[in-house]
Amino acid sequence: MLILLAIVPLVFTQKITTEENCKLKENCGAHYLGPRVRQLRSIGGKRAVRNEFPWIVGYFIEKHGLPKPEGTTKALVGGCSGVQISKRHIVTAAHCVVTYDRQECKNEKIPKEQRKASYTVDKACFITIFIGSGELKPTPEKPTTYSVKNITVHKDYNPCSVTEDIAVIEVTPDISHEHGSPICMLNKDEEEPDDFTAVGFGSDPASHPQGHDILYYLQYVNLNGPRYKKHRIVLFDKTKSICGGDSGGPLTQTRNDKRYTLLGVTIAADPTCSIKSPKRSVLCLFGIQNFHFSEKKERISRRVLLCGVDLRYNR
Structure with missing residues (x-):
């Protein structure tokens, strides 16, 4: 049975053909875009090198309709990560590409589990996107080859919860292939692993001097010891965490053939990462999300894990 890399009910403007899907399965999940080079370490994880994790994506968004930073007249700019799954599709977290009133999620008159918030999807023209890891430290001022054509948010996404927090960006x-290559998707019968690797352009709390960059250098962190619960996987670690800018970035596993497989995207962590409290336990919540991949209207259920942190606006 052929499984196309199309997510239902997310609707792509331009779907992937059967031929394209076959090529994806043959060439997905590479660790490097080119020859492997020496790695550099960083606090809590490792700093990636140029052309490592070629399926990673970083992007900036001008946020309109939100309070502007004090002393500035410019639009608020957020930064997030994503992961390439085809030659034109990027998976990321929905909360990265929508704008909503956070006060709607704090209405104490409504039980927490029943709270909902309306949102608007950010306009494609407000996004500056960087494909692959050829640029290890992207900034909004640097030139980029690609632009966003369409953004599709999961139809059941609710900003007040961590469920269905996923979106697809079409570029x-x-x-x-000189800029990036797609990650592999989870096979139907693959089991959840005990070891994970989260990748993203997250900030580094140990950097000196500490800057105010929204996206830092591309880094990765290895996490393990999951506790499987209903609709959740919980990870604890006292020394490592994902950080600001990692939102939307991939949670991965490595197959026996050394190729990387997508398990989910970064959403939330508690508490937020900080070098000031190196001995505290960092809790990562992993929701179990059902994706549906289809060809000829056949539906195949997949479990995808979600984890992460939301520090994009220092909120």
Whole structure:
């Protein structure tokens, strides 16, 4: 049975063909875009090198309709990560690409589990996107080859909860193999692993001097010891965590053939990462999300894990 990399009920403007899907399965999940080079370490994890994790994506968003930073007249700018799953599709966290009133989620008159908030999807023209890890430290001022064509948010996404927090970004033109390559998708019968690798352009709390960059250098952190619960996987670690800018970035596992497989995207961590409290336990929540991949209307249920942190606006 052929499984296409199309997510239902997310609707792509331009779906992947059967031929494209076959090529994806043959060439997905590479660790490096080119020859492997020496790695550099950083606090809590490791700093990636140029062209490592070629399926990673970083992007900036001008946020309109939110309070502006004090002393500035410019729009608020947020930064997030994502992961390439085809030559034109990026998976990321929904909360990265929507704007909503956070006060709607704090209405104490409504039980917490029943709270909902309306949202608007951010306009594609407000996003600056960087494909692959050829640029290890992207900034909004640097030139980029690609632009966003369409953004699709999961139809059941609710900003007041961590469920269905996923979206797909469609880019144009098609991504060149010289800039990036897609990650592999989880096979139907694969079991959840005990060891995970989270990748993203998260901030580094140990950097000196500490800057105010929204996206820091591309880094990765290895996490393990999951506790499986209903609709959740919980991870605890006293020394490592994902950080600001990692939101939307991939949670991965490595297959026996050393290729990387997508398990989910970064959403929330508690408490937020900080070098000031190195001995505290960092809790990561992993929701179990059902994706549906289809060809000829056949539906196949997949479990995808979600984890992460939301520090994009220092809120």
